[in-house]
Amino acid sequence: MSRRLCVIGVGLIGGSAARRARGLFGEIIGVDADSDNLEQAEALGVIDRGCDHPEQGAETADFVLIATPVGAIEPLFRGLQPVWRSDCVYTDVGSTKGNVIEAARRVFGKVPGNFIPGHPIAGAERSGVEAADSGLFEGKRVILTPLPDSAPEALARVEEFWTYLGAKVEQMEAGRHDEVLAATSHLPHVLAFTLARMLGRKDEQAEIFRYAAGGFRDFTRIASSDPRMWLDICRANREPLLQLLGEYETALREVAALIRSDDAGRLYACFSEARSAREKFLQLTENNHA
Structure with missing residues (x-):
């Protein structure tokens, strides 16, 4: 069992992942810009506790799931940079991957080996933590777009994470x-x-x-x-x-x-x-x- 999962963005995707991943982690921390949504996530038992700032939630986690809109990814990377650790695995759920990779390069100089870009092909029209569904990823595809210098152990842990959530994991080049x-x-x-x-x-x-x-x-x-x-x-x-x-x-x-x-x-x-x-x-x- 991993020690601590940090979910940044506790909406439909992030909340659903947190619900299903309960057996993999000793503690689940949620980060969300909407304080009411964060309180609701804690009340519903989707997360164990919430944090206002991404760096607070991520600094003690050993697995970080970024589930924010893709437009927020670069400032989020900048916020996480001071607490980014080599012994933690990071991944995202964005529907586009090229911009996520370029944002990482601009912030870190290169894409960190322990960041594995990903995209679960799952969703619904509803949003917010109320829509979170532990079965959302069951039988769905998750596309990972690792780079040549991605750390094999980080890739393996992200694959394990999505497989545990019931998804079928595949790999693809980001542009494709x-x-x-x-x-x-x-x-x-x-x-x-x-x-x-x-x-x-x-x-x-x-x-x-x-x-x-x-x-x-x-x-x-x-x-x-x-x-x-x-x-x-x-x-x-x-x-x-x-x-x-x-x-x-x-x-x-x-x-x-x-x-x-x-x-x-x-x-x-x-x-x-x-x-x-x-x-x-x-x-x-x-x-x-x-």
Whole structure:
């Protein structure tokens, strides 16, 4: 059993990790900018005690999980730098990895060998410690993006941590991670936010929403996610996301042209191709969970 876990950012991801990791650590310390959320985390038993400042929580820990928005990572590193210890393992949960690695280089001069960048592919539209779920990571993928000089023992401990939480751990190069997540997560969120905003600004929005069915609910579900978090993600992963938005714009124009010209055959082929792609995705997902 490790001695002490420090979770910086006790929201959905950090709180869920703390709940499930209870058997791995003798004590769990929580750090959060929201004092009310921190008090609630302690009242719910998610953490044993809370701290106002990251350096207070991290200085005596032997495992630090950084679960803040990616936009906060550089000032957080600067705050942790004076208490950063070689006998402690550090990892994060950010949805982008290139900016996290660059932030570490700017603060420390290089990425410390005992910092292993990571990203659990799990989440929900809810936020805050009330949403914490000990089963959130069960069967989910966690992508680690270690660097060539990452310490093997630190990597092993981070893998052990996520495996204990029920996740399937994989490794990927950081740039490739950001490209993949831009396509599979960041772009869909931008599209959902955009559609919900567009319809919400119409004068007849009450009527539109009254008659919206499952399709609208399913497509826009992720637009209930935390806007602050997604602002940071879009800024951090700007270039891959802009590339995909350009491709999506082209694809929309193609479909619009088919509808405008009443080209039933090509429009049907377009929808059929999309359905086949979706079925392949579902089959792959089922096989991965088998």
